[in-house]
Amino acid sequence: xxxxxxPSDPAAGGPSRPPSPHDNRLLAALPRDEFERLLPHLxxxxxxxxxxxxxxxxxxxxxxxxxxxIVSLLYVMEDGSTAEIAVVGHEGMVGVVxxxxxxxxxxxxxxxxxxxxxxxPGHRLKGEFNRAAGLQQMLLxxxxxxxxxxxxxxxxxxxxxxxxxxxxxxxxxxxxxxSNELVMTQELIASMLGVRREGVTEAASKLxxxxxxxxxxxxxxxxxxxxxxxxxxxxxxxxxRESDRLLPARNSxxxx
Numbered sequence: 001x002x003x004x005x006x007p008s009d010p011a012a013g014g015p016s017r018p019p020s021p022h023d024n025r026l027l028a029a030l031p032r033d034e035f036e037r038l039l040p041h042l043x044x045x046x047x048x049x050x051x052x053x054x055x056x057x058x059x060x061x062x063x064x065x066x067x068x069x070i071v072s073l074l075y076v077m078e079d080g081s082t083a084e085i086a087v088v089g090h091e092g093m094v095g096v097v098x099x100x101x102x103x104x105x106x107x108x109x110x111x112x113x114x115x116x117x118x119x120x121p122g123h124r125l126k127g128e129f130n131r132a133a134g135l136q137q138m139l140l141x142x143x144x145x146x147x148x149x150x151x152x153x154x155x156x157x158x159x160x161x162x163x164x165x166x167x168x169x170x171x172x173x174x175x176x177x178x179s180n181e182l183v184m185t186q187e188l189i190a191s192m193l194g195v196r197r198e199g200v201t202e203a204a205s206k207l208x209x210x211x212x213x214x215x216x217x218x219x220x221x222x223x224x225x226x227x228x229x230x231x232x233x234x235x236x237x238x239x240x241r242e243s244d245r246l247l248p249a250r251n252s253x254x255x256x
Contacts, residue, residue, distance in 0.1 A: 019044055021118050023067035025091045026138055029248035034132040038125075042118040047071075049183065053094055053109035060103065063095035063125050068115030070176050072192055073150075074108045082108065083157065083194030084169075086149045089113075089176025091247055096143050098122040099129040112184055112192065113173065141246045148242040156235040157194070163203040165193055167232035170213070172239065174222060182220040207231070 021042050022028040027035065047053070047069045054060050056076040064071070070089045074082040085107060088094050094117075097105045129136050156165055169192070173182050186204065190197040204220075207213045212227040213220055222228055229236070 019067060019116055021065065021067075023090060023116075024065040024093075024118065025248055026093055026142060027065055027118070029138060031132075031134045034128065034134050037128060037132070038120065038135075041120040041124045043120065044116060044118055047111045047114060047117055049111055049114040050188075051111045053111065054105075056106050056108045057104050060095050060098055060105075061122055062119045063093055063098055063122055065093050065118045065120075066090055066115070066176075067117060068178070069111055069117050070113035070115070070173060071109050071117075072112045074110060074192065075106065076108050081194060082191055084192040085153055086146055087112075087169075087172050087176070088146075089173075091176065091243060092142050092146065093139065095122065095125075096139070096146065099126055099139060100143065112188060113177065113182070138248075145243045145246045149239045152235045152239050156233060160233040160235065161203075162193070162195060162199050163206050163231065164233040164235075166200070166203050166207065167228050168236045168239075169193070170220070170222060170228060171225075171232060171236045174225065175240070180222045180225070182222070183218060184220065185218040 021035075021039065027038070027042075030038070042065070053064060053071055066089050068090070070087060071094050072084050073086040073088065073094075075085050076082050088109075094109050097103065129139060156168055160168075166189070169189070170182065173184075174180065186197050186200045189204075190200045193200070204213070204215060207228070208215060210227060210231065212224040212231065213222055215221070
């Protein structure tokens with residue numbers, strides 16, 4: 001369950017590195033006056049691996065701006081099976097349905113890389129969205145980027161090999177992490193990709209044989225990023241290029 005944090009929490013970066021809303025690219029790029037209106041309503045929380053941020057069909061009361069956590073958006077079938085449709089990290093926000101006019105979504109949001117997020121009540125964001133041009137433009141551009149990722153994921157799952165899908169997932173995750181180590185079990189990966197665990201084992205073994213990754217006990221280390229990119233399909237590059245085009249550069253507008 002998510003927990004409120006203080007700067008002394010180890011997961012918060014310790015007292016030498018206080019967490020900041022500016023660690024999220026969208027918040028960092030807001031005009032100062034708009035950022036300052038949001039600031040009193042932002043609460044830093046820690047989210048552990050596997051936490052469900054919201055469930056399919058449930059009403060969403062909060063929006064979340066990740067800083068170090070990564071959240072997977074999963075489509076949930078009637079039989080309970082899932083398939084990932086997008087990932088959200090420090091570049092974005094979880095809960096776009098709240099300002100798009102809906103209150104629920106058929107997707108589930110689940111943490112697949114533990115860390116920090118800033119959350120705020122959804123009604124506060126909706127009020128500011130209708131008032132502030134900078135925030136409105138930023139969130140609409142982010143939504144376009146997210147839709148691109150969802151569409152490309154659908155294409156990738158239909159036309160590319162599981163090995164290529166793994167490369168895409170690993171690269172998207174690396175872009176949202178400060179290290180080259182991914183903490184995720186093969187069971188979790190299989191659930192995200194909507195495939196059998198045995199298929200993930202085989203695909204990961206091929207990548208390990210190519211010496212681009214190492215893995216053991218739920219930890220995957222990327223040892224050759226260029227090699228991983230070489231074995232990925234074009235889907236990763238399409239998503240990255242659109243994200244770079246639409247979203248602010250990392251810390252480009254960070255305010256002191």
